[in-house]
Amino acid sequence: MSLATANDTDRLIDEFALMRKEGPLTRQLLQEPGGFGLGMIPNGCKPDSTTKMVCGFCSTGCSLNVHLKEGEAVGLTPATGDPVNVGMACPKGWEAVSVLDSPARATTPLLRRNDRLEPVSWDNALTTFAERIKAIIAEHGPDSVAFISTGQIPTEEMAMLGALAKFGMGLRHGDGNTRQCMATAVVAYKQAFGFDAPPYTYQDFEESDMIVLVGSNLCIAHPIMWERVLKNKRDPDIVVIDPRCTETAMAATWHLQIKPKSDLALFYGVANILAERGWLDESFIERHTEGVDDFVKHVAPYNLDRVSHETGLESTAIETFARFIHERERTSFWWTMGINQSYEGVRAAQSIINLALLTGNIGRPGTGANSITGQCNAMGSRLFSNTTSLFAGRDFTNDAHRQEVAETLGIDVDLIPSTTSWDYATIMENVLAGKVKALWVIATNPAHSWINQNACRDILSRLDFLVVQDSYVDTETAKSADLVLPAAAWGEKEGTFINSERRLGVIKRVKQAPGQALADFSIFKLIAHYWGCDDLFREWTSPEATFQILSRLSKGQPCDISGVEDYRMIDDAGGIQWPCPEGSPPSLANQRRLFEDHAFYTPSGRARFKFEEPKPLSEPPDDHYPLILLTGRGTSAQWHTQTRTRQSAVLRKLYPQQIYVEINPIDAKELNLEADEWVSVESRRGRVKARAFLTNSVQPGQVFLPMHYEPVNRLTDAVFDPYSRQPSYKACAVRVGPWRVHHGV
Template sequence: MSWYQDNPIMQPLQTLLHQREGSLTRALLQQPAGFGLGQLPQSQLPDATTDMVCGFCSTGCGLKVHLKEGEAIGLSPTTSYPVNLGMACPKGWEALRVLDAPDRATTPLYRADKNGRLEPVDWDAALRLFTGRFRQIQEKHGPHSVAFISTGQMPTEEMALLGAVAKFGMGLRHGDGNTRQCMATAVVAYKEAFGFDAPPYTYADFEESDAMVFVGSNPCIAHPIMWERVMRNRRSPEIIVVDPRGNETTMYATQHLAIQPKTDQTLFYGVARLLIEQGRIDEKFVELSTTGFEEFARFVNDYSLARTASETGLEPNQIERFACTIHEKERVSFWWTMGVNQSHQGVRTAQSIINLALMTGNIGKPGTGANSITGQCNAMGSRLFSNTTNLLGGHDFKNADHRAKIAGILSMDESVIPTENSWSYHEIMEGILKEKIKGLWIICTNTAHSWINQNLAREMLSRLDFLVVQDMYHNTETAQMADLVLPAAGWGEKEGTFINSERRIGRIKKVRRAPGKALADFHIFQLVAEYWGCGEQFRRWSSPEAVFEVLKECSRGMPCDFTGVQNYRWIEEQGGVQWPCPEGMTAPVQERRLFEDGCFYHADGRAKFLFEASRPLTELPNEAYPFILLTGRGSASQWHTQTRTAKSPVLRKLYPERPFIEINPADARALKIAHNAWVTVESRRGRMRAMALVTPAVRQGQVFIAMHYEGTNQLTDAVFDPYSKQPSYKACAVNVKGGAE
């Protein structure tokens, strides 16, 4: 039991939120297939069903969509799908409802004057404006003065077509995705350690672990169906949470290691030293399957128990118990999400977790692994096939053999493939300030809300000569700044595939018409190619399934090889298919993990120990800004910038409409701040208003605000991991003031 679970002064708002979400989720989980449809008149009952995967998070749940005359009228979880086993979270249940919002983008919109209004135009005019303005910018400022920012929320086939059209057809060198905000750290950590971006686990590992270590991860809220898999574990596992803040997951923890913010890297080095000193390593696995262990052992010798306790704020006995648990349990799995990835030293922190798994042999076996949980529904597809920082299929733009291979598959001149990597998201944004990027195409993401240091981000966007936003909704914060808005179809209104956290390829389908003149992103990209004059290059890319066949060939011979996937229908018949699935694998096991043979993807077949001295926070508290701000998910019913979840009346009832800030009771007393009182939160970059939630869930000197609210990123500091270029959203210095303004 954790202190959070049995504390009698647990504050009412947090408790209420947990009870409301928990009760609704349990009620929904217990409903039979077709829940709610029985109340419809007989004439409106479904006449058919079809299966597809959810379009919110990376869990990749299977949903059964109920159809009437070919149009979706309801949904329920698919009981046989190996991911969710008949369960769905509130977002999944409401996935269709958010498509019916009155503020859907239904026609192209153009702002003729920077100070004018967006006015409707037809598609022909919109595409002529798009291509004409971008060509003018390139002619005036150079071929690389236009860039694009993509997303992890489109089907793989769409993001691949976008990346190919933009880079091979339009000649745009620079393009990145919003996966840079959530998964870049894990990508780089895996590539450097394993030789490829390869999350090794399957969801069955949640049920088969003897100990689960969650680092900067709150799956009870962020990935509730994964948490349901944890609850199915019959091995009485230890649940260890490494997080500065008490949260919904720590309520179930057997060990809550409430470290000082961003000291997890120090903790794992200190634990590694303890295990080495006590001879508690898997010497055979280390010798046969890894390199660099001796250097790592010498390095962590500096991380004594006393130093580790001092820097992390933990008691020595907590650290020793943690190390002992890792040694004593047969199957230990390590899981991390944004608390690690969104850090100034995220890559090395992720690798400190990987090092613990390697040195104890906890990888490649049931219930083990160094496991990064992905964020967006198709961030895995983006990581492999968006053609942004990787060449299609996990290839390398800088590798001549890789360029030749992809050019041959695509029947294109090799000269159209860039020979260097794109700028990352933050380099593209900084390029605007440096007047090197003058035109930007933003697809299915909300930069003006979600990018770090929001006020500066909006200043950057305002400096563009031409901003094109392609989205489902015409009133996102970014669309309101656009010169041209292109209306796009959403999940359920188009075809394609997603790849979930455990590398499972799943289908999405068109089960209803997009509103007005909105088009699938796939068709918008085709039209852009035609109007740009490069359409002939992409004749083979005639449909999402045709592109899927192209991508299969791009994957051939790579760790992510899925040439054995026969077609879309076969994916459904198999209940989704995890990669790798090379040609000849006719009936893959539904749940497979990587590295069962102890072989990795480096040329020598070994994994690498990688390490670097841990560094303090980049912005420390001081007299003017005495608190450390923590950010994270606030509710299982919210999603990112709330662009979609705010459209559902049901979901809106399940989370606070107004921003709230968690503050420790001692700090609240010192500042004379009452529970539910309005306060002002201020950093060096901006300020926001929030309601005070007085709770011991946060320590003294720390506060927490959910990431979903528009004001949160007015506070955050634009600091980036040096290797992954991922923003450090999770910790900066702020002040809190009570009273009205």
């Protein structure tokens, strides 16, 4: 039964049947489950009932009970008894349904004419899409078109996009916005463990004797994970390592307030103490790691005096931290963007991994070197988006991998590119260089979120053709588009997400998409039809059919999900963590910690120590720009570029509407600034007007801006980690002064 009436359904089908001038699409295609986002009640649900689904905001993957009335979602409550959130939800989760009802929703295709976006039919939009991109490729070659994917849509949609773009349309280059948040962790794990493998389960929060949070404001960024910390009955030490005194640091038992980007020096110094004093798990190291001797030699020069000078910490604090790691039976290390978004983030992440390996804190309850993911489906993107990595963690340059994928999909291996895609930064650089002429952006907002915003917007303006596929038309990127394709949002389509602890969760269609908006999966299917490559996707009939394809692609890989039968199995289990190979006992499906057998995914089966000398700040403060800018989460009611959270009246009441900058009172006095005064925050790239918030949460010489406000990335410096190519958002040089002085007001 449809959420729409039978007459409405027939009307929509008839409208879509007229889309193709050369001949209508079949009613069978239009009516199939998941086909065109018409909004079906979840299987087995009555019109007035409750169904369970995973939240669509962050990577925590909370389970929500969505309440239906006459077949349409009218509200929700957090699911009790769930292995992730155990009956809790953050403000964003509570408002997940309300943000769907927004006047800013994209409801019809829009095409730019005479410098204005005007409504057009789907037929016009997709004919334009295919004709213009084919013309650009014909004139400039296959490198002239690229796409930017996302960590916000279901895994099946990401996979369909990656297969369509790479195998069907012949595009060579595409990346995801997960490059901005998780690329560092991906590369760090691959180099150390042999595969992108966060090893933990959330139960580890409750089973640790010491929880070390590095560059992570868990209270704000992942509040449900913080609730799991609070459920720990082992009276753990909670150590926060962060330049800023965050909400998490205030609630911790111990805050190590280091200088910005001094993580490597600290962790190398701690490793040196552990080695010098014989506080190593020699048995674990000998049996399950490689490279320890070279690592111990590398950290030997990091004595207490040096590390104290470079980090700004007292020697006794560093020594005590090392001793605690040694004395506690179960230490877990956790990090997020404070580590990942750095010009040396990969080696910083690996310096944390090294400590876990030195002390055998991996593969046991309450341990691990644990990267916390950002977006709701960044893990799905990392494994199955088919952008810079081939499906299920394979390599485009590996002939055997390409052959495996070709045989699994039943396609010609020559359709699969044999070269690795350009990463996000390189795509943008090649737009600037005139090599990329068209860009297809799906469910992301680079005009707000990409580093050095002014340069980014200039780059986007140089494109011959910018296509934005999104659920909202008020994003900064959509406003600049040549073509907007309206997409259904979370709750208006179906599929799976993979959360931070590798757990698959199901999303369901509990509300009808507004206007003519379609599920991204349906848009990709239509594009395949208009492009003329839909024969390749005969088996990709629905999201769940696509899930079965991904299951086959994963078989034998570390992320094997071939034992997951269908969506109902995931739903009934409360989510299933990978790996879940065929024949896995059901008892293992709910909590699966990696490396309990201490077998890693490297050729030797051993984890690797990775290290190198730290580099200085890419843009240190000087006489002209004497302060260091830090950026990060604002409140638990905000999310990324606020595309969705600003649509909720409730959430808008929970955070400041005006951008503010945190300044230490000592600096404010020196600069003659008053609390709540309008000030100018200026870098070499741009300036921002913000309210001054005087607080000791930032150290003298530093200021902090929440990343959610649109102007912030005017300031950030476009430097990148050399291994992950992730932008370094967290530290650049700025100056602050009264707005009236700077602008003559």
